[in-house]
Amino acid sequence: MTFINYAAKEINCKIVYYGPGLGGKTTNLQHIFTKTAPERKGKMISLATEADRTLFFDFLPLDLGTIRGFTTRFHLYTVPGQVFYDASRKLILKGVDGVVFVADSQRERMEANVESIRNLEANLKEHGFDLSAIPYALQFNKRDLPNVMPVDEMYRMLNFKREPTFEGIAPQGVGVFDTLKAVAKQILIELRKK
Amino acid sequence: MTTAHMEVFEEELGRLEAALNRLRHDSNAKAVFLIDKNGQQIAAAGDVEDFDSTSLASLTAGNVAATDGLAKLIGEREFSVLFHEGKRDHIHISIVAKRAILLVIFDERSSLGLVRLRVKRASAEMDRIFDDMTRKSELGPEGRVEPSPFAEITDEDIDSLFSD
Ligand SMILES: Nc1nc2c(ncn2[C@@H]2O[C@H](COP(=O)(O)OP(=O)(O)OP(=O)(O)O)[C@@H](O)[C@H]2O)c(=O)[nH]1
Ligand SMILES: [Mg+2]
Numbered sequence: 001m002t003f004i005n006y007a008a009k010e011i012n013c014k015i016v017y018y019g020p021g022l023g024g025k026t027t028n029l030q031h032i033f034t035k036t037a038p039e040r041k042g043k044m045i046s047l048a049t050e051a052d053r054t055l056f057f058d059f060l061p062l063d064l065g066t067i068r069g070f071t072t073r074f075h076l077y078t079v080p081g082q083v084f085y086d087a088s089r090k091l092i093l094k095g096v097d098g099v100v101f102v103a104d105s106q107r108e109r110m111e112a113n114v115e116s117i118r119n120l121e122a123n124l125k126e127h128g129f130d131l132s133a134i135p136y137a138l139q140f141n142k143r144d145l146p147n148v149m150p151v152d153e154m155y156r157m158l159n160f161k162r163e164p165t166f167e168g169i170a171p172q173g174v175g176v177f178d179t180l181k182a183v184a185k186q187i188l189i190e191l192r193k194k
Numbered sequence: 195m196t197t198a199h200m201e202v203f204e205e206e207l208g209r210l211e212a213a214l215n216r217l218r219h220d221s222n223a224k225a226v227f228l229i230d231k232n233g234q235q236i237a238a239a240g241d242v243e244d245f246d247s248t249s250l251a252s253l254t255a256g257n258v259a260a261t262d263g264l265a266k267l268i269g270e271r272e273f274s275v276l277f278h279e280g281k282r283d284h285i286h287i288s289i290v291a292k293r294a295i296l297l298v299i300f301d302e303r304s305s306l307g308l309v310r311l312r313v314k315r316a317s318a319e320m321d322r323i324f325d326d327m328t329r330k331s332e333l334g335p336e337g338r339v340e341p342s343p344f345a346e347i348t349d350e351d352i353d354s355l356f357s358d
Pocket of ligand 2 (some may be wrong): 025027053078079080081
């Protein structure tokens with residue numbers, strides 16, 4: 001739900017990073033946090049287990065500058081990817097404006113990717129959203145690993161609606177900002193229609 | 195598909211802030227925050243600078259969302275009030291107008307009973323303000339005091355956000 005504050009001249013949008021466990025969602029946010037100037041970011045909050053798996057969500061507020069005099073703010077969230085945290089995933093999708101799907105490129109994770117996209121579609125539906133209509137970007141992460149599936153094969157398997165798709169190596173920052181930018185752009189274009 | 199919008203206008207924000215200030219004063223609280231259910235701050239009053247309000251808003255919304263989930267699991271519609279008691283500071287969380295969260299931070303200069311009482315009064319007032327806000331939002335662009343600035347966003351505007 002885009003939140004437009006005409007009084008403070010602010011616009012706030014919510015982006016959720018979705019995908020299978022260990023795919024690299026939290027790492028995407030960590031990279032964005034590291035590379036963003038202090039005055040443009042707030043604190044990153046990670047509600048994680050002791051083993052550093054996301055337990056509820058990660059949260060990173062970003063301030064991307066102004067459009068037409070309005071401060072444009074993006075609130076980035078990640079969901080916990082592990083299958084049994086579904087109730088939490090559902091909660092975090094509430095009021096979402098755009099989704100980034102972080103897929104794990106390793107062959108043995110394809111089934112988990114497919115399953116997670118299905119889960120995303122179902123959970124969005126429960127909130128009255130439609131994956132085929134919502135701003136959406138796809139990232140094939142972990143391209144640096146040896147056992148990855150070729151990009152074109154992955155595209156055929158995981159691309160949902162010709163959404164913008166990027167190769168990523170999140171710990172090195174490869175593809176991270178391109179992916180964020182692609183979804184942010186779609187969100188702002190949506191606003192234009194309203 | 196229509197993504198729901200929440201729009202806040204100058205006039206209503208002023209009224210909300212006045213209501214928050216009064217609540218802060220009457221309940222003797224340190225600070226009060228009004229947060230939308232998705233974790234974005236709408237308005238605040240009191241010693242706001244003492245707190246990281248962005249983090250506070252996001253965690254409060256997460257807390258309410260998780261508690262709502264718990265309520266549904268046991269067949270309740272919602273838990274209308276949450277109270278967390280600390281050694282020094284306490285927080286009182288309640289829902290306003292079904293879509294916003296009122297967070298009151300207080301210490302021994304106040305009490306749970308007093309906060310409860312004042313929150314109740316402030317909530318009724320804020321319900322009315324939110325109703326007015328919804329009405330205004332529904333009027334659409336023509337009924338707005340200011341025209342929507344986003345209808346004319348250009349691709350260059352968007353690109354400029356990421357330019358550095
Ligand atoms: N080699 C390699 N490792 C990566 C890459 N991206 C993430 N990792 C590692 O994979 C592990 C899991 O990454 P996270 O970002 O925590 O994964 P997540 O998607 O947040 O996982 P959950 O919180 O369980 O849903 C970490 O050890 C990361 O360092 C990548 O592109 N290449
Ligand atoms: Mg994570």
